[in-house]
Amino acid sequence: MPxxxxxxxxxxxxxxxxxxxxxxxxxxxxxxxxVLPLEERLPLHSVEDTTARTPAREVPVRIYTPVEADTYGLLIYFHGGAFFLGSLETHDHVARSLAKETGLKVVSVGYRLAPEHAFPAGLKDCYAAVRWAAENGGTLAWDGTTLAVAGDSSGGTFVAAVAGMAHDDGFDRITHQVMFYPSLDLDFDVDRYASLRENAVGYGLETAGLKPFNAFYLGSGADPADPLVSPIKRADLTGLPPALIVTAEYDPMRDEGELYGRRLKGAGVDATVSRYPGAGHGFVQHFSWIPEYHRVFEETAAFLKGES
Known part of the structure; x- marks a missing residue:
């Protein structure tokens, strides 16, 4: 569709x-x-800014509790923004919708950004926040079941990288990974994926903008050949958590996300790839007010509940 x-x-x-x-x-x-004023945001039972006190540093987090309950599953969320943009505020509406539709307690991570903070500062913050959540389950009223990681765009990069780091460390508490139009290959050779040419111009994010937008991150020491930077380059994907990968029809990065989904399936991982027609990159952040795209939160909820 157009x-x-x-x-x-x-x-x-x-x-x-x-x-x-x-x-x-x-x-x-x-x-x-x-950013919308507070009074215009989706109401939840509670929204609290606090700090994840990790062995490496104190990481700002915002905790979204959808309803009053004794215990909750957890979803740790990493915002997008090409590793140099985005914040707890700019993606507050995404975290609120995730909490409401999934019924999970959402922990949004205010990780360090490039270029002020060199690689792997932001990635380390995200991984540390996940470990903190698992280790502080009592404080968070975690029910000990779902511990999902989710992110959009570069936040999706961090989701895939964190899932790999956790597996390599023997940390097996992550139950699901959700990636909204993730950036999984930071080698921006336009001949690597057909979508880089097909969706190069006219759909918001343009292929020519990928290098300058990601230059702050790559210039801080992130090597595109490193699987922690380009998770699609990870050789062994076996043993990773079940994955939902959401792509957009008119996204230059569409094909790398879909290839990663096929590679996960080939490695025996339960992976679902869901392409949203008529959408471009960033639709979860910018256009989820459109009913057919708000459905992404319902699809995420169904995946996390094992209903998809």
Whole structure:
């Protein structure tokens, strides 16, 4: 199907980006300016900012409790933003919707960003937050069952990398991994995947923008050949948690996500790949108010409950 008309209309009205190199400070400020005021956000039983005190450092987290209950399953969420954008605030609405639709307590991680913090600072924060959640289950009222990790775009990169790190460390508490249009191969050779050419221009995120957007991360020491940076390069995918990989029809990174899903299946991992027609990269963050795309939260809930 063509690009969803509501998305196409909004993209057509966006101003051209300013000339010159990307300015992380200005871009972050512009994103924060779009955040809804508190009174307009989806209400939940409670939303609390706190700190995950890990052996490495104190990591800011925001905990979303959907309803009052004695115990909960947990979902640890990593926001997207090409490793240099995004925050607890810019993705607050995503975390709220995940909590509401899944019924899980969501822990959103305020990990360190490039270029101020070199690789693997952000990844280490995400992994540390997952370990912290498991080790502090009593404080979080964890029921000891579901411990899922989820993320969008570069947050999906961290999901795949954290799942691999946990497996290699013998930490087997992660039960599910959910990746929304993940960036899994940071080698941006346009001939590697057909979607890099098919969806190169006109759908929001453009192929030519991948290198400059990810330059802050790669310039901080992240090597695209490293499986922790490009999880699709991990040689052995056996033993990883069941996965839901959501892709978008008009995303330049569509094909790498779908290839990763096929590779997981080939390694014996229970993996579901779900392509959303008419959508482009970032639709969970920017366009989940459209009913057919809000369904992604319901699909995630069904996956986590074993119903998909």
């Amino acid at each position: 690009l969803h008309p509501d998305i196409a209309q909004i993209l057509a009205g966006l101003p051209a980006p300013p000339p010159g190199p990307l300015d992380p400070v200005a871009m972050r400020a512009a994103e924060e300016a779009q």
